[in-house]
Amino acid sequence: MRVYLDHNASAPLLQPARDAIVAALGVFGNPSSVHTEGRTARSIVAKARSEVAALAGAEGEAVVFTSGATEAASTCLTPHWMRDGQSLLFPRLAVVDTDHPCIREGGRFAFADVTRLPVRSDGTLRLDALDAWLAAGSAGLMAFCEANSETGVVQPTEAIVERCRTAGAVVVCDSVQAAGRMPLEALRRGADAMILSAHKIGGPKGIGAFVLGSPMMRPAPLLTGGAQETRQRAGTEAVPLIAGFGAAAQAVRDEVSRPADMLALRQQLETGLLTLAPEFIVLGAEAPRLPQTVMIHHPALRAETAQIAMDLAGFAVSAGSACSSGKIGGSTVLEAMARGGAAIDPSQGGIRVSFGRETGAAEIDRFLAAFASFWARHAGTAPIQQVA
Known part of the structure; x- marks a missing residue:
């Protein structure tokens, strides 16, 4: 039986989400219509909206x-915003050099107006660089990205938001990756918008959201036309997908109360890998990280080689972000960390293992045994007995 250890790419569809999707498929009314069928569809959207808001704290x-x-990032990353009905222009954008491509590439900003702020060797933002950017020009x-999709490194959200609010900058x-x-x-700290994705938390693919800190502060819409989504996003709502998103959001709110379970599995995995080969590097090990994400690097191991071997052995892991894997070129995350002083070779990449609620100690042990067998072949050494 295969073991799925790539939750940061996409989490398995949760049963409550599946049930909600199937139920909503039988509701054929347009949620913008005023008749009974339309109101039924609209009530499904409204319920899901409340569940997603509760997850975001809004x-x-x-x-x-x-x-x-x-799409949410492309909508929010625009120079044009509205506050209390008045147009605002923010001519420049700062992102973190390790951010996901949908943030790092700058959305609707011109390339010349985007500044990629450097990180430290552990992958956390250099706050002095943010301070310098805030002081260098107009608002x-x-x-x-609150949590990095490859390393799981968590950024200092409170410090970032506080600095930006003091300087009058908008915060997205x-x-x-942090949700759930x-x-x-x-x-709650004062950010102007938060971006979420359903399929990262066990909902369906093809649906996401941005959540506003205040209804009076909004980005200019990306898709215009109809009045759906309070004129923030034109087009008929995908009711079944939204229903699944809401159900998943409700289900994972309890997950944040189980960090010790995930941390124990992470420790089990890291201890096993470092016992196998002490020269492995756990990327971002000194920084706050997601409890269920581990990315390892070895100077003599190409990540793609290990990924293919593990896939053939029955384990789904990643050699980086799913939005970047398979593309020509190295990981921009590892390159940024190397520039920050990490003693790594970005061209070799890293293996990311990310797990979820259905993962247990037995699955981690199986992965470690399979990886030990692969490493013995790769390094030309005998496999080391794993400690349960």
């Missing part, structure tokens, strides 16, 4: 559904 009317996190927009927090794995505090 009110229901703050949630704007999109086709996914990339801008700061966007960052991509909480896609740690408390989401960015909006």
